[in-house]
Amino acid sequence: MRIRNVEAITLKIPFGDLWAGPRRKxxxxTQFDTVLVRVTADDGSIGWGEAFAYSCASSVRAMLTDTVAPLVAGQTVEDIPAFSLALQKELHIWGRYGVTLFALSGLDIALWDLAAKRSGRSLxxxxxxxxxDRIPAYASLVRYGAPEPIRAVASHAVAEGYADVKLHEIAHENIAAGREAVGSNIRLTTDVNCVWSVPEAEAILPRxxxxxxxxxxxxxxxxxxxxTLQQLGRFGVPLAAGENACTAVEFARLIPALTYPQPSVTKVGGISEFLKVARLARTAGKTLMxxxxYFGPGYWATLQxxxxxxDIGLFEVLHVAPEAFSGRNIPLPKDGWIRVPDAPGIGFEPDHAAIDRYRVA
Structure with a gap:
């Protein structure tokens, strides 16, 4: 397929976090920063991707518009992984990770979406x-930092049918409040977002x-x-990581230290790199989480x-209430499960009214 052009579209969509009570902070x-990537082929067919853009949308869009798009326009793409790797090599001077790989991730997703659509099949x-045709999902809560909202929102997730709930809490009392709320039959996790020092981790993991x-x-x-992650494994608490790792090169080092590797398709290098990570995890006998x-093409691509x-275990769903979605008919969880669409490509169809409303000039 020959690429006519690549366009980056920035959206800012507000969301509510399901708690209306008092807050300590x-x-x-409060909003999703999203960069959609639209790739148009010479025959007019379109592929959609998403580049990670939380708090960095303008930088990611600039990388796509000023650097990536001029390299791609006019190119014929037959082997997407080879093409994406060639772009990594071309752009390595700007860094192997960060906004460069975020931009390339969005492009790679769009190319795969376009190729699958042209074949008439789902990705x-x-x-x-x-x-x-369906996958179990878990409710991923934002950080509240106090027991009362944690209990309320975690209980809400269980009432919706989730059998798995993830907190983003770092204090023992708040994590314990989550366990109290969901009970002993629900699997509970917490994302620390790298906040603890090693001594702090060593002190809290046994608890x-x-x-x-x-x-x-x-x-x-x-x-x-x-x-360090390998050393912390001695406490017997399963460890997960990988959302901030770009390319399979980093995962080759990380996977032996983890129970659950966590590639992000909008960061890791797109679908091409995600598949490489999956092969590494399978060889190591690890389950991907x-x-x-996300609620745009990154969500749809992960479902496919x-x-x-x-050997993907669970699907992460951010447990919030967005004002809108960038795509039509998004398959949301029901009783803790998501039905995976079987439409051509990744299944994403843009909601042009929402895009026009939340688009950033």
């Missing part, structure tokens, strides 16, 4: 087989083992510190990968 995260089928956490995510900084707190790769 003002809300921090899962195009990749070699659709092995399941968290008593709470029977399914995993603890990114306990310390740096997130790619595989040697993808990072996917989960339909294709039956």
């Amino acid at each position: 003002p809300r921090g995260w 899962a089928a195009h990749l070699g087989g659709r092995h399941r 968290l083992k008593a709470l029977d956490l399914f995993w603890v995510e990114e306990p310390v900084f740096p997130p790619e510190g595989y040697e 993808p990072h996917s707190p 990968l989960a339909a294709h790769l039956d």
Whole structure:
């Protein structure tokens, strides 16, 4: 397929966090920063992707518009992984990770969406087989920092049918409040976002083992510190990480230190790199738990990968209330499960009214 052009579209969509009560601190995260990637082929067919853009949308859009798009326009793409790798090589001077890989991730997703559409198949089928039509999901809560909202929102998630709930809490009392709210039959995790020091992690992990956490995510900084993660494994608490790792090169080092590797399709290098990570995880006997707190093409692409790769364990759904979605008919969880669409490509169809309303000039 020959590429006519690449366009980056920035959206800012507000969301509510399901808690209207008093707060110890003002809300921090209030909107989705999204960069959609639209790739148009010479025959007019369109592929959609999403580049990670939380708090960095303008930089990611600039990388796509000023650097990536001019390299891609006019090119013929037959082998997407080879083409994406060639772009990584071309752009390595700007860094192997960060906004460069975010931009390339969005492009790669759009190219795969376009290729699968042109074949008339869903991405899962195009990749070699659709092995399941639904996947279990877990509710991923934002950080509240106090027991009362944690209990309320975690209980809300369980009432909606989730059997798995993830907190983003770092204090023992708040994590314990989550366990109290969901009960002993629900699998509970927490994402620390690298806040603890190593001594803090060593002090709290034995206490968290008593709470029977399914995993603890990114306990310390740096997130790619595989040697430290290996050492923390001695406490017997399953560890997860990978949302901040770009390319399979980083995962080759991380996977042996983790119980659950967590590639993010909008960060890691797109579908091409995600598949490489999946092969590494399968060889190591590890179950993938993808990072996917998105509601655009990144969400849809992860669903298709989960339909294709039956060794993906759970699908992450950000447990919030967006004002709108960038795509039409998004398949949301019901009783803790998501039905995976079987439409051509990743299944994403833009909601042009929402895009026009929330688009950033």
